[in-house]
Amino acid sequence: MGEPVILCPADAVPDQQMKAFPVGSDQIAVARVDGELYAFDDTCTHAACSLADGELEGATVICPCHMGQFDLKTGEVLDGPPPDPISVYPVQETDGKLTVELD
Amino acid sequence: MPETYVVAGANLAGGTAAATLRGDGFEGRVVLVGEEPVAPYERPPLSKEFLRGEAPFEKALIRPPDFWDANQIECRFGSRVARIDVGSRQAILDDGEAIRYDKVLVATGLRNRTLGVPGAHLGGVHTLRTVADAEAIRAHAAGATRAVVVGMGFIGAEVAASLRLCGLEVVAVEPLPAPCYRALGPQIGAVVAAIHADHGVKMHLGESVDAFEGGDRVERVVTGSGMRIDCDVVVVGVGASPVTDLLEDEGVHLENGIVVDEHCRTNIDGVYAAGDVANHLHPLVGHHIRVEHWQNAMKQGAAAAKAMLGSTEPYDEVHWFWSDQYDANIQSAGHVSDWANPVIRGDLESRSFVAFYLRDGWIEGAVALNRGRDLRRCIALMKSKAVVDPAKLADPDTDVRSALATV
Numbered sequence: 432m433g434e435p436v437i438l439c440p441a442d443a444v445p446d447q448q449m450k451a452f453p454v455g456s457d458q459i460a461v462a463r464v465d466g467e468l469y470a471f472d473d474t475c476t477h478a479a480c481s482l483a484d485g486e487l488e489g490a491t492v493i494c495p496c497h498m499g500q501f502d503l504k505t506g507e508v509l510d511g512p513p514p515d516p517i518s519v520y521p522v523q524e525t526d527g528k529l530t531v532e533l534d
Numbered sequence: 535m536p537e538t539y540v541v542a543g544a545n546l547a548g549g550t551a552a553a554t555l556r557g558d559g560f561e562g563r564v565v566l567v568g569e570e571p572v573a574p575y576e577r578p579p580l581s582k583e584f585l586r587g588e589a590p591f592e593k594a595l596i597r598p599p600d601f602w603d604a605n606q607i608e609c610r611f612g613s614r615v616a617r618i619d620v621g622s623r624q625a626i627l628d629d630g631e632a633i634r635y636d637k638v639l640v641a642t643g644l645r646n647r648t649l650g651v652p653g654a655h656l657g658g659v660h661t662l663r664t665v666a667d668a669e670a671i672r673a674h675a676a677g678a679t680r681a682v683v684v685g686m687g688f689i690g691a692e693v694a695a696s697l698r699l700c701g702l703e704v705v706a707v708e709p710l711p712a713p714c715y716r717a718l719g720p721q722i723g724a725v726v727a728a729i730h731a732d733h734g735v736k737m738h739l740g741e742s743v744d745a746f747e748g749g750d751r752v753e754r755v756v757t758g759s760g761m762r763i764d765c766d767v768v769v770v771g772v773g774a775s776p777v778t779d780l781l782e783d784e785g786v787h788l789e790n791g792i793v794v795d796e797h798c799r800t801n802i803d804g805v806y807a808a809g810d811v812a813n814h815l816h817p818l819v820g821h822h823i824r825v826e827h828w829q830n831a832m833k834q835g836a837a838a839a840k841a842m843l844g845s846t847e848p849y850d851e852v853h854w855f856w857s858d859q860y861d862a863n864i865q866s867a868g869h870v871s872d873w874a875n876p877v878i879r880g881d882l883e884s885r886s887f888v889a890f891y892l893r894d895g896w897i898e899g900a901v902a903l904n905r906g907r908d909l910r911r912c913i914a915l916m917k918s919k920a921v922v923d924p925a926k927l928a929d930p931d932t933d934v935r936s937a938l939a940t941v
Contacts, residue, residue: 478583478858486910495906496863497856498829512576512828514593 433520433532441524444468449492451483454533458483461522461529462503464490469503470522470531477513537562539842540625540633542615542780543641544568546576546828547809547835549596551639554839556605564607565633567625570664571612573599578828580668581692582858586700587672591665615642620784620802637842640781640792640800640807641835644774644826649684653746659768662689671769678702678766682755684743686713688857690771691726695859697769698733705763706730706737707755713737714857717866719873722889722901725882729862776811776824789813791824796848798838808838817850818917819869827855852913865909868916870899877924879934880905888912888934895921895939911935 438452438461449462451473458473460483469490473483480496487493490503499511506519521532539555541548544566552566568574575594583589592599602609614628618640624632646661648654660671675681675697683694686708694704710716712723713730730737742758746768755763776791786800787793792807794800796815800807809831813824830853837849854867862885870891880887888902888909896919902909911934915922926937 480863484907486907493910495910496858498854498906498910512578 433534435530435532438470438522438529438531441527441529444529447487449483449487451481454531459520459531459533460492461531462487462490462492464503468522468524468529470520471501471503471506472517472519474517475499475513476508476515476517477511482517537636538565538634539563540565540567540615540635540638541641542567542618542625542638543643543809543811544570544574544609544611545641545643545809545831546574546596547643547831547838548639548641549574550832550835551641551808551839551842552607553597553601553605554836555843556607558840558843560843562636565610565625565635566602566607567610567613567615567627569612569614570666572665573597573602573609573611575665576828577663580665581662581689582696584665585668585672585675585693585696594665615640615780618780618784618805620781620786620805623804635804637804637806639798639835639838639842640778640805640811641809641831641838642777642780643810643831645777646770647773647775649743649770649772651743651745653748653752654770656746656748656752657750658748658752658766659746659770661770662693663774671767674767675700675702680765680767681705682707682763682765682768683771684708684755684768685771685773686710686730686737687771687773688714688717690769691730691859692857693769693771694730694735695733698735699860702767704735705755705765706735707741707743707757707763708737708739709742711739713739714864717855718864718901719870719876719889721873721876721882722864722903725885725903726859726862726864729859729885733860774810774826776813778811781805790822793822796850797841797846798834798849799841806838806842808834812838814849816853817848818852818919823853823869825853825855827853829854850917852916854913861904863904863906864901865906866899866901867909867913868897868899870901876901877927879908879928879930890922890924890927892922892924897922897927908934 451458451460460473475494485495499513500509506516616628617626681702683706713726715723745756791813810826857864876889891899921939923939926932
């Protein structure tokens with residue numbers, strides 16, 4: 432099991448939005464879609480753009496730079512130039528905070 | 535007897551088509567023929583991270599190396615379809631082998647134009663299309679300090695940026711009034727010019743090249759106005775022409791490439807075309823159009839394969855492309871027929887903006903700089919040709935998706 436990391440107050444990520452947080456040397460993004468939370472690597476595997484600056488379409492994130500698309504449930508590439516999937520992580524809302532469990 | 539489908543062109547369009555044929559369940563023979571001795575790869579990195587030595591070639595492959603064998607796609611890399619005999623339905627390779635086909639997809643792409651001026655053959659004068667071209671430029675640039683880029687279209691502009699990032703002095707010679715002028719228009723072209731100037735590229739706009747001079751290797755570029763620019767390496771990016779020789783005199787309609795309908799079909803039964811070579815009847819644009827974009831190569835390649843398998847879905851993707859130069863991410867979608875009076879969201883000076891070009895009230899095209907989310911959001915509006923409210927489009931606090939005009 433990974434180490435739980437508190438990212439932010441729960442209200443920092445409203446519904447249909449996403450936000451990235453520095454964790455060590457990485458950026459972890461959290462999206463809230465129709466009440467569901469998703470945590471994932473914020474850095475696109477194609478050209479290292481911040482996915483949180485991109486677009487949410489349901490549980491799909493679209494990179495702002497080259498429109499690579501990732502499934503937030505699995506991390507897999509759905510479309511576009513990214514060569515590799517992104518990592519996704521368990522995330523929970525407890526005591527008014529968002530906590531992510533990294534590998 | 536199982537059917538045979540031949541794909542001429544083992545590039546992004548052709549490779550994606552071959553993969554789609556298998557992915558969609560075609561059980562016949564698939565033969566993928568390509569002139570370069572390597573598996574299909576994407577070309578965007580060739581002017582950027584690959585040229586700068588930041589990414590290995592393997593990262594550009596469109597499928598893992600074992601994909602083609604695993605999917606029983608017969609690969610003829612390092613071969614070229616020299617001719618297609620549409621009467622006998624045979625693809626004739628440059629080594630003389632004839633492959634009988636039931637359907638053939640022509641995805642032969644482009645061949646670089648060169649400058650017909652003295653010295654164009656000198657060592658150190660390069661063009662860029664293939665991974666071999668990129669390796670040659672990289673090798674020459676490694677020992678060089680001064681580069682001249684001739685032609686500041688996207689390839690020239692990206693090469694200029696990459697060579698600057700590698701520490702070379704770069705002088706650019708471009709006959710038009712701004713870089714990327716044809717694709718981005720005068721206003722955004724001027725912004726791109728300013729970005730290059732900020733990064734130390736010395737640009738001579740409205741200037742042509744008369745000759746390259748040197749011994750075995752190029753030593754200077756002589757321009758139309760008589761300037762002599764000393765250099766160690768030259769990259770010429772003056773456009774490219776569709777490769778259609780394999781269909782000469784076969785009755786296939788050739789005009790600005792290979793003319794196809796909305797289903798990527800030519801006028802000859804069983805002959806299809808996709809990618810940079812295809813002049814496609816685009817349902818949204820309303821006329822034939824040929825583009826040289828990564829996204830079109832991939833999506834149209836897939837669409838052509840589906841059409842070969844009997845799909846009746848027209849190919850109607852909104853055309854879209856990007857260019858990365860230094861930290862600038864440029865994206866463009868749709869087609870602009872008039873560059874005058876764009877609606878600007880953001881600010882040209884701050885280099886974070888979208889320019890929307892309207893026609894009869896709907897968004898015909900858009901160009902974004904470092905503003906990909908807004909560009910993404912306007913594509914659905916383009917596709918629906920919805921009439922928009924320019925004030926809402928210009929307002930950064932209004933979501934682009936809700937910029938519809940209220941009736």
